[in-house]
Amino acid sequence: MSGTGTAADPTPPPAGAVPEGVALRVAEDLLAEVDFAKDRDGLVPAVVQDATDGTVLTLAYMDAEALRRTLQSGRTWFYSRSRREYWQKGETSGDRQYVREVRLDCDGDALVVLVDQHGRGACHTGARTCFYRTVGSGPGVPAP
Amino acid sequence: MSGTGTAADPTPPPAGAVPEGVALRVAEDLLAEVDFAKDRDGLVPAVVQDATDGTVLTLAYMDAEALRRTLQSGRTWFYSRSRREYWQKGETSGDRQYVREVRLDCDGDALVVLVDQHGRGACHTGARTCFYRTVGSGPGVPAP
Secondary structure: OOOOOOOOOOOOOOOOOOOOOOOOEEOHHHHOOOOHHHOOOOOEEEEEEEOOOOOEEEEEEEOHHHHHHHHHHOEOEEEEOOOOEEEEOOOOOOOOEEEEEEEEOOOOOOEEEEEEEOOOOOOOOOOOOOOOEEEEEOOOOOOO | OOOOOOOOOOOOOOOOOOOOOOOOEEOHHHHOOOOHHHOOOOOEEEEEEEOOOOOEEEEEEEOHHHHHHHHHHOEOEEEEOOOOEEEEOOOOOOOOEEEEEEEEOOOOOOEEEEEEEOOOOOOOOOOOOOOOEEEEEOOOOOOO
C-alpha cells in the first residue's frame, strides 16, 4: 500500500473535473468486527460527519456491501431501506462525499464516517445538513 | 415558559453536588414530525454529539417515551434494544449528558442530540467516545 506520491501527474484532469475517490487503507481485523448480524436487515447506521468542522451531515444505513463499496471507492455508498437499493451519495446531485475515515463504535453496531463534503451539502433539500430543525433547546448544564 | 431568572438561588446546592437537568423548550409542531412509526420497533437513532467540540460520542435509540423523558428532564434517556428497557445515561456511571439541543433530520427518522458530557465520557469502556476504533482511513478529496 504505497502512497500516490507527490510528483505532478503528467496528464492532469481538466479544470472543473470531478475528482475520483481513493480506496481507503482498511484494518481488516476491525472490519470483521462490524456486527451486521445484530440487525434483522443486516444494516448498521452510519453517521456522516464533516471532517473539517464536525457538523453531523446525515444519517444513512450500510450493509456489508455498501461498506465494502465505500472503503473501495473512497466515497459514501448506502443502502436505502425504502427503495431497497444501493445508492452512492452525489451520483445524481453532484454533492459527493469523499471519505477520510470510517470509525466503529465499542459494540460494533454503528459507524461514523468522516468526509469532505462537495457541492451544496448533504441534504436532498439543498441544506448543508439534514439536521436543520430544532425540536428542543435548553441550557445544557444549568448555571450553579 | 418563563426563564429561571438569574437571581442567586437562596439555597444553593452543596459544592460537588450533581446538578439537575432542566426541561427543554419544545417546538411541539416539530415534535409531532418525529416519525417513530417508520421503524418496526418504534425507534429512531439518536446521534449524541458533544456541544462544545462536535465529537460524536455515541449512537443510541429513542422511542417516543425516551424522547419525552429526555425533553422533560434535560438529560438523555434511551431505549435499549437488547435489554428492552429505558435507561438514563449516567444514572449508574455518573457520566451524565445534559442536553442543549435536539435536532431532527429532513425526513424525521433520526435525531442529533447536542450535550454537555459530564464525567469521564460517553462510553462504557471509559473512553470519551464510543467511536474510538478506525476501520478505514484515506485522503478524502485527493490532491489534484
